[in-house]
Amino acid sequence: MIYFDNAATTAPYPEVLQTYQEVASKLMGNPSSLHDLGVQAKRLLEASRQQVASLLGKSAEEIFFTSGGTESDNWAIKGLAFEKAVYGKHLIVSAIEHPAVKESAKWLQAQGFDVDLAPVTKHGFVDLEALENLLRPDTILVSVMAVNNEIGAIQPIKAIAQLLENRPTIAFHVDAVQAIGKLPIADILPQRVDFASFSSHKFHGVRGVGFLYKKQGKKISPLLTGGGQEANLRSTTENLPGIAATAKALRLTLEQVDQPAQMQELRDYLLEELASFPDVTVFSGRENFAPNIVTFGLKGLRGEVLVHALEEEGIYVSTTSACSSKAGKPAGTLLAMGFPLDLAQTAVRVSFDGENQLSQVEAFVGAFKQIYQQTRKVRV
Structure with a gap:
């Protein structure tokens, strides 16, 4: 099996699974309980929060655990909107x-x-001039992702931060779900960023866990009320095994300082190979693109057809984002970039991990060549 769908989800590190299992089996106390088991659980919860914060160069009071990227995004957008309405x-x-x-x-x-909606250029980057022209006296939030999940375009977060530097009444939210392990933390979280969303399973943690960074002093309305957990901002009993595993996964991922370069080598090799196929449109690039994502399309062949053809060869990729591909939707990023619908529907996304090898990419290219030839007649 060759797994090239790491932008959808990554395999948990063995050490992460071990941490999850140990905490789940040995530390069953509720962090809100008063007895000793609860105190131990609370201590581990706060130690995990401190570790995540330290790895990001932030304070523990700025980290709030959630169920994942989707909840973190929802909370940031809706909670901020209602707080500042x-x-x-x-x-x-x-x-x-x-x-x-x-x-x-x-x-x-x-x-x-x-x-x-702030428009993007034909290459998939937020148009800074257009964004600036959209700003109004009553603007309360700007939200831009760090790394686009469909084509890997790295968005100009630092430039947007500078644009908003003298507009303190506007909150700046960054969806950083695809960025951990691909970009330096300083590029993901410049000082002007007020909120940022993260998801554990995108960096070899477990599913169902994430966290929201909220800059100290910034206010946000809770979406979940009840028990008063997470500083009374996100009520529900904490997923302690998942949180401890997330802290471990983040540390292990950030320690792999050579992995971005390794992934980029695979990406560049695949881009060079794809350039030799006349009927292939490559949507991803090299400069200012994530090192792990290559999105392309084969003219006349819908993306899901190519996905299943590769699957028969034991190679796993996706159309674009996992959420959109399951719903059968074309890549919204490509439509926003100006590509016609029929071309956007051909898109498939290959996403690498630090564990992938050049030999696997070579096997992918070999399988793709066969599919390219076999589908030539139906693609005309």
Whole structure:
């Protein structure tokens, strides 16, 4: 089996699974309980929070554990909107955001908020001039992802941070789900970023866990109320085994300092090989693109057809994002970049991990060559 769908989810590190199992089996106390088992659980919870914060160069009071990237995005967008509604109801999100952000913004429109989509260039980067022109006195939030999940375009987070530097009334949210282990933390979280979303299973943690970074002093309304956990901002009994495993996964991932270069080597090799096929359109690039993602399309062949053809060869890729591919939707990023629908529907995404090898990419190219030839007649 060759697994090239790491942008959808990564395999947990063995050490991460061991941590999860040990905490789940040996530390059954509820962190809110008063007895000793509860005290031990609370101690581990806060130690995990401190470790995550230290790895990001932040304080423990700025880390709030959630169920994953989708909840973190929803909380950041909706919670911020309701918290600041008295100051304005205008939000800006980029046209290529994950559905967790775009659908949250769409939902807020139905609640009376005003939402603008910041356009992107033909290469998939947020148009800074257009974004600046969208800013209004009543703008309360700008949300732009760090790394686009469909084509891997690295968004100009530092430039946007600079654009918002003298606009303190506008909160800046970054969806950083695809960025850990691919970009330096300083590029993901410059000082001007107020909120950022993370998901454990994207960096070899377990599913169902994530966290939201909230800059100290910034306010946000809770979406979940009840027991008062997470500083009374996110009520529900904490997933302690998953949280401890997340802290371990983040540390192990950030220690792999050579992996981005290794993934980039695989990416560049695949890009060179794909350039030799006349009927292939490559949507991803090299400069200012994540080192692990290559998205391309084969003219005349829908993406899901190619996905299943590769699957028969034991190679696993996806159309674009896992959420969109399951729903049968074309890559929204490609449509926002100006590609026609028929071409956007051909897109498949190959996403590497540090454990992938060049021999696997060579096997992928060999399998693709066969499929390319076998489908030539039906693609005409």
